[in-house]
Amino acid sequence: MDIRRSGAVTSERWLACELHTHTLHSDGRQTLHKLAMSAAALELDWIALTDHNTTSGLPGKEEIEQATGISILNGLEWTTFYGHMLVLGFEEQGYADWRMLGPGDLALGLREVKSLGALAGLAHPYRVGSPMCTGCYWEYEISDWSEIDFIEVWSGTFPAVRTSNQRAFALWTDVLNRGYRVAATCGRDWHDSDPGAVEPEPVAVTYAGNDNPANAIAQGAVAVTMGPLLTMTAAAAEGTVAGIGGVLPLTEQSRSIEVSIRLDYECRASKWTLPEQTLEVRLVGNTGVFRTVAMPFGASHAMVSIDTDGLTWMRAELHGVMNECYTMIAFTNAIYCELG
Missing domain, CATH: 3.20.20.140 (Metal-dependent hydrolases)
Structure with missing residues (x-):
C-alpha cells in the first residue's frame, strides 16, 4: 500500500x-x-x-x-x-x-x-x-x-x-x-x-x-461528503480504468486490480472542520468490508491492490471524528466489476 x-x-x-x-x-x-x-x-x-x-x-x-x-x-x-x-x-x-x-x-x-x-x-x-x-x-x-x-x-x-x-x-x-x-x-x-x-x-x-x-x-x-472530498478509481491489469459510477471489465485470468483513493481537503475547506486525526477509508462491496486503509491527517492519496474474486461492486467510505462523534464523513458511489 x-x-x-x-x-x-x-x-x-x-x-x-x-x-x-x-x-x-x-x-x-x-x-x-x-x-x-x-x-x-x-x-x-x-x-x-x-x-x-x-x-x-x-x-x-x-x-x-x-x-x-x-x-x-x-x-x-x-x-x-x-x-x-x-x-x-x-x-x-x-x-x-x-x-x-x-x-x-x-x-x-x-x-x-x-x-x-x-x-x-x-x-x-x-x-x-x-x-x-x-x-x-x-x-x-x-x-x-x-x-x-x-x-x-x-x-x-x-x-x-x-x-x-x-x-x-x-x-x-x-x-x-x-x-x-x-x-x-x-x-x-x-x-x-x-x-x-x-x-x-x-x-x-x-x-x-x-x-x-x-x-x-x-x-x-x-x-x-460532510468534509473532504473522497473519490476513487480502479484499474485492471489490462490498463482499463473505471471511476465512480463506471464499470471495470475483468477477465477470469486477471482479477487483481489497483484501487486509487483520493482525499481533497481543499474542497469547500472553509465550510467544515475536522480535528487532526488518522482517518479510516473502508472499501465496501457485496462481500462486505473487504479492505481498510488508515489515512494520516493530510494524506491525499493511497493505492491498494485487491482481489476481486466474487466482487460485483465496491464503494469507498471515509470514517473519523466529526462534531465529537465517530461517524461516516463521506462516501462514494459504486464502481461495478463485470466479467468480460
Missing part, C-alpha cells in the same frame, strides 16, 4: 451541489434568489429547486443564475400520501400528477415522470411519516428497481448519525447487492437560509465532465 501527502487533487473537476431545496412556492421560507445567494456563500456550484408538486418557482431562474453565479437544476418534489420522490433534470417546466395513485401504482407515476425526461429518486425514505410528516415515509411498492435512478440516503444536516438515514443507506446497499445500479445522493432538504445553522451539511459532489448534476447522477458519478 502506498500513501502520499500533497495539496488539492486537481486532475478532475467536481461540482458541489445541493439537490433538495424549497422556496416560498411550496413550504420554504425563502425566495429562489435568497436561496441562490446562500448557496454561493456555502461555495456551492449547483442547486436543484425541488418545491412540492410545483415548478412555479423556476421562471426567471436565468437572471438569478447570472446574478449569483449559481446554476439551478429544474426539479420538484413529487409529494404524495405514500412517499416523496425527487424529480430532477427535466428540460422544460413539467408536472407529474400524483392524486390518483395508491401504494401499488408507483409504475404509473414513474411513467409520467420519465415522460418529462427526468430522473426519479426516493426522498428521505425512512423519515417519520403521518401524522408528523404525511407521506415522508416511503410506502410505495417498487417492483422494478431499475426504474429508480437514485436514493437520497443522507437527508438533513449532520445526516450520518440519523437512524432514518442509516436505514436508507442500508436500503441502498441491499439494492446494490441485488444487482441494481442505483445511485446514492444527499440533500439538506433546505427550507430556510438560516445563518445560525452550525451542523455539518451534506454535499453531493458530481463529476463536472457530465455537464450537470442530472447527467452525473444518471451515471452514478457522485460522491457525498
Whole structure:
C-alpha cells in the first residue's frame, strides 16, 4: 500500500451541489434568489429547486443564475400520501400528477415522470411519516428497481448519525447487492437560509465532465461528503480504468486490480472542520468490508491492490471524528466489476 501527502487533487473537476431545496412556492421560507445567494456563500456550484408538486418557482431562474453565479437544476418534489420522490433534470417546466395513485401504482407515476425526461429518486425514505410528516415515509411498492435512478440516503444536516438515514443507506446497499445500479445522493432538504445553522451539511459532489448534476447522477458519478472530498478509481491489469459510477471489465485470468483513493481537503475547506486525526477509508462491496486503509491527517492519496474474486461492486467510505462523534464523513458511489 502506498500513501502520499500533497495539496488539492486537481486532475478532475467536481461540482458541489445541493439537490433538495424549497422556496416560498411550496413550504420554504425563502425566495429562489435568497436561496441562490446562500448557496454561493456555502461555495456551492449547483442547486436543484425541488418545491412540492410545483415548478412555479423556476421562471426567471436565468437572471438569478447570472446574478449569483449559481446554476439551478429544474426539479420538484413529487409529494404524495405514500412517499416523496425527487424529480430532477427535466428540460422544460413539467408536472407529474400524483392524486390518483395508491401504494401499488408507483409504475404509473414513474411513467409520467420519465415522460418529462427526468430522473426519479426516493426522498428521505425512512423519515417519520403521518401524522408528523404525511407521506415522508416511503410506502410505495417498487417492483422494478431499475426504474429508480437514485436514493437520497443522507437527508438533513449532520445526516450520518440519523437512524432514518442509516436505514436508507442500508436500503441502498441491499439494492446494490441485488444487482441494481442505483445511485446514492444527499440533500439538506433546505427550507430556510438560516445563518445560525452550525451542523455539518451534506454535499453531493458530481463529476463536472457530465455537464450537470442530472447527467452525473444518471451515471452514478457522485460522491457525498460532510468534509473532504473522497473519490476513487480502479484499474485492471489490462490498463482499463473505471471511476465512480463506471464499470471495470475483468477477465477470469486477471482479477487483481489497483484501487486509487483520493482525499481533497481543499474542497469547500472553509465550510467544515475536522480535528487532526488518522482517518479510516473502508472499501465496501457485496462481500462486505473487504479492505481498510488508515489515512494520516493530510494524506491525499493511497493505492491498494485487491482481489476481486466474487466482487460485483465496491464503494469507498471515509470514517473519523466529526462534531465529537465517530461517524461516516463521506462516501462514494459504486464502481461495478463485470466479467468480460
